[in-house]
Amino acid sequence: xxxxxxxxxxxxxxxxxxxxxxxxxxxxxxxxxxxxxxxxxxxxxxxxxxxxxxxxxxxxxxxxxxxxxxxxxxxxxxxxxxxxxxxx
Amino acid sequence: xxxxxxxxxxxxxxxxxxxxxxxxxxxxxxxxxxxxxxxxxxxxxxxxxxxxxxxxxxxxxxxxxxxxxxxxxxxxxxxxxxxxxxxxxxxxxxxxxxxxxxxxxxxxxxxxxxxxxxxxxxxxxxxxxxxxxxxxxxxxxxxxxxxxxxxxxxxxxxxxxxxxxxxxxxxxxxxxxxxxxxxxxxxxxxxxxxxxxxxxxxxxxxxxxxxxxxxxxxxxxxxxxxxxxxxxxxxxxxxx
Numbered sequence: 001x002x003x004x005x006x007x008x009x010x011x012x013x014x015x016x017x018x019x020x021x022x023x024x025x026x027x028x029x030x031x032x033x034x035x036x037x038x039x040x041x042x043x044x045x046x047x048x049x050x051x052x053x054x055x056x057x058x059x060x061x062x063x064x065x066x067x068x069x070x071x072x073x074x075x076x077x078x079x080x081x082x083x084x085x086x087x088x
Numbered sequence: 089x090x091x092x093x094x095x096x097x098x099x100x101x102x103x104x105x106x107x108x109x110x111x112x113x114x115x116x117x118x119x120x121x122x123x124x125x126x127x128x129x130x131x132x133x134x135x136x137x138x139x140x141x142x143x144x145x146x147x148x149x150x151x152x153x154x155x156x157x158x159x160x161x162x163x164x165x166x167x168x169x170x171x172x173x174x175x176x177x178x179x180x181x182x183x184x185x186x187x188x189x190x191x192x193x194x195x196x197x198x199x200x201x202x203x204x205x206x207x208x209x210x211x212x213x214x215x216x217x218x219x220x221x222x223x224x225x226x227x228x229x230x231x232x233x234x235x236x237x238x239x240x241x242x243x244x245x246x247x248x249x250x251x252x253x254x255x256x257x258x259x260x261x262x263x264x265x266x267x268x269x270x271x272x273x274x275x276x277x278x279x280x281x282x283x284x285x286x287x288x289x290x291x292x293x294x295x296x297x298x299x300x301x302x303x304x305x306x307x308x309x310x311x312x313x314x315x316x317x318x319x320x321x322x323x324x325x326x327x328x
Contacts, residue, residue, distance in 0.1 A: 025131060028099075028130050028131055028158065028161070030292070031292035031293065031312060033293075045292075045312075046292070046312045048098065048099050048100075048103070048104045048107070048311070049103040049104050049107070051103040052103065076311055076312050076315060077315050077316060078107045078108050078111060078311075078316070078317045079111055079316055079317060080110070080111035080114050080316070080317055080318075081111075081316045081317070081318065081319055081320055084091075084118075084320040084321065084322055085307075085319065085320070085321050085322070086321075086322045087284070087285060087305055087321055087322065087323045088323075088324075088325075
């Protein structure tokens with residue numbers, strides 16, 4: 001376990017969040033990218049529902065209460081296609 | 089002409105049920121079949137499979153699927169497959185099926201596939217037992233796909249996998265994880281038959297289009313990539 005003491009988040013925190021999101025049964029998201037900025041971590045990616053986005057943020061905040069987190073996670077659109085692709 | 093709708097990586101659970109359905113209701117008017125490229129569920133539980141059955145069952149077009157790595161997470165594959173089959177969904181794993189469509193006979197061979205990497209930068213069947221098991225899994229699943237493809241008697245042949253057969257459609261993913269996203273052996277299997285189109289998922293940050301070394305068109309239909317309920321491909325004008 002990486003203990004975080006309020007400084008800029010380090011590479012191990014990034015790795016641990018990435019694995020946490022993949023391996024925690026409540027989340028199981030492998031498509032979230034964790035990017036270190038100077039003073040915070042930014043979570044990028046897309047999920048299938050707003051509920052899943054909230055779960056991700058809740059889980060990360062719970063495990064790393066001192067790490068400032070910015071979320072840029074979107075919910076994937078599920079509308080019917082407007083165009084087809086013609087193949088030979 | 090044969091019309092194929094396809095999507096993968098929907099990761100269904102109760103919170104997603106109903107999101108795809110309005111678009112899916114339009115399928116009988118625009119596609120002859122719906123192909124699902126695996127990762128239907130979040131953890132591969134029987135209850136999540138019931139969500140898939142509810143969302144993707146009874147659509148008025150045949151639905152054919154392979155499973156993905158997420159669908160294996162809880163070791164309930166037989167139960168998941170049964171729920172899907174009970175909903176009329178055909179589940180392929182090293183097997184194939186032929187559909188009679190208005191535009192001809194559509195053959196689909198499918199396998200989940202596995203990682204291992206791509207030519208010149210791939211894992212080898214050498215060293216520790218764990219590494220050998222990894223590579224042999226990739227080899228055996230690709231061999232099963234090739235055999236299923238070559239055995240189908242149809243007018244138009246489509247390969248359906250979860251893992252990618254080519255690196256082209258992984259562009260956008262970190263290079264370091266390519267060996268976990270697909271294997272060249274799948275591409276080799278696809279090129280061993282007169283395949284018209286190869287569909288896969290798994291690479292959420294990848295791109296849509298690629299080709300095998302043999303020239304077969306490959307499409308990554310992972311939902312986060314296509315950003316719509318499904319993509320539609322029209323193939324084989326020559327069989328009309």
